[in-house]
Amino acid sequence: MKNLMIVLCAAALTCLFSCENSNGQNKAKSTLSKPAAEWKKTLTDNQYHIMVEKGTEPPFHNAYYNNHEKGVYVSAATGEVLFSSDDKFESGTGWPSFTKPVSNSKVAVIKDADGERMEVVEKSTGLHLGHVFDDGPEDRGGKRFCMNSGALKFVKKQ
Numbered sequence: 001m002k003n004l005m006i007v008l009c010a011a012a013l014t015c016l017f018s019c020e021n022s023n024g025q026n027k028a029k030s031t032l033s034k035p036a037a038e039w040k041k042t043l044t045d046n047q048y049h050i051m052v053e054k055g056t057e058p059p060f061h062n063a064y065y066n067n068h069e070k071g072v073y074v075s076a077a078t079g080e081v082l083f084s085s086d087d088k089f090e091s092g093t094g095w096p097s098f099t100k101p102v103s104n105s106k107v108a109v110i111k112d113a114d115g116e117r118m119e120v121v122e123k124s125t126g127l128h129l130g131h132v133f134d135d136g137p138e139d140r141g142g143k144r145f146c147m148n149s150g151a152l153k154f155v156k157k158q
Contacts, residue, residue, distance in 0.1 A: 033125040039077070047076045050150040051127040054113070059094025062149035067096065070157040075122050075129075076150065082106050082122065082129070083147065085157075089137060095130065096147050099140040120145060127151070 032039070032052070039052050049055040059065070064073070073083040073096070083098045091097035101107045105123065109132055112119040120129045129151045136144035 031126050039127070043077060044150075046150045050148045051077060051129070054119075054128040055148075057095075057148050057150050062095065064096040064147075064149040064152060064154055065094050067154060069154070071155050072102070072157075073098075073147070073152040073154055075125070075127070076153050077125055077127050078122065079153075080106055080122065080124065081155075082152065083145070087140075089140070091136075091144055091146065093144075093146060096149055096152070097136070098145040098147065099136050099143055101145065120147070 036052050040048055043051060046057070050057060067085075067088075070085050072081045072085070074081050081102050083096075084102050087098045087100050087102075089097055089099060101120075107129065108121050108123045109118050110121060112131065117131045117133075120132050121127060122129060128148075130145065130147035133144045133146060134142055136142050
């Protein structure tokens with residue numbers, strides 16, 4: 001029993017300290033803030049597919065990839081402001097792309113289920129938003145937050 005406890009403690013410590021990568025982004029698996037069935041009641045079918053089932057909408061066939069208006073992008077689930085048009089750029093990928101979120105307190109970056117990519121989730125809910133890549137504009141930090149329009153709502157600047 002004592003050996004089992006030592007192994008479990010060692011495993012827990014290893015996980016705890018290995019869940020941070022070099023830039024401080026969490027690699028742990030996201031957990032939804034409420035059961036999927038509850039999200040099914042409040043999200044549209046498309047939002048549910050993207051945010052809960054971690055789906056991806058088609059490139060160039062989504063609401064915001066070509067949006068050039070000034071404003072903010074909020075979570076389709078909570079209304080929290082996540083991204084600003086000031087940080088949006090033309091990536092040529094067919095999805096809305098941003099150099100950064102409005103605040104690191106609003107999103108978390110975690111290792112995707114495939115183990116290859118870094119997934120972006122809404123921190124307060126654990127809902128999937130998109131992915132982040134290291135091929136953004138160098139002069140603006142080098143990141144490309146590639147988001148699904150279906151996970152966002154645009155609020156035009158007044």
